[in-house]
Amino acid sequence: MRFITSSIMRGAIPALGFLFLTAGTQAQTLNGIRIGEEISAASRIAGKPASRVAAGAHEEVRWSLPDGNKLALATDPGNGRIAFAKETWGGRPDGKPADFPGFTYGETTLANIREHAENNGFAFVERLVEEKPDGLRLFNSYEVEGTPGLVVTFVTRMSAKDSQRLLNKQPGLDINKSARLESIILGDARYLDSIWGERKLKGKNYKPIRWASIRP
Secondary structure, eight states: OOOOBOOSOOSOOOOOOOOOOOTTSOOOOBTTBOTTSBTHHHHHHHOSOOEEEEETTEEEEEEEOTTSOEEEEEEOTTTOBEEEEEEEOOSOGGGOBOSSTTOBTTTOBHHHHHHHHTSOOEEEGGGSEEEETTEEEEEEEEEBTTOTTEEEEEEEEOOHHHHHHHHTTOTTOOHHHHOEEEEEEEEEHHHHHHHHOSOEEEOTTOOOBOOOOSOO
């Protein structure tokens, strides 16, 4: 199996028509941030940003959260509303509970995600795998059931040791159990196409994922 580190971002982003996701949908948010909101909403929830990082026309505004997690947001250049939100686990126990119901950072495996979704999701061809010194990151995306235009991407990380075993084609490694949830990305579908490319690979029997409270 061959892995290629994907290019993080593409060139200039065209102005996009944006589908505003209203508050009438279920609580599909990251740290209270909803795709389609004004960027000012982030300051009310997360306070002052820690940094800004740009790659082409995609600029992430980043916050350090009280539980040690990291929050990154980007806006649609066409209307200035939030089009991309990413939360990354910082490694602390108090930061483990994820906003996706039933998922836990550092514990939920790729197998758990696939079991919940009942399929493997889809992958952006230019964003299949990211290789870093501390391990490989895999990207599994799903449209969110009942919310047209909203995509959730689960980023799972394999340890450096397991990643090397995989790259060396050593037997006995189960990727589904080795890769564990590290980040969740919520994005407007058209914005993601503009930064990650429109080409996608869909798993067998693909269907959108259901995002609803696990409470009765």
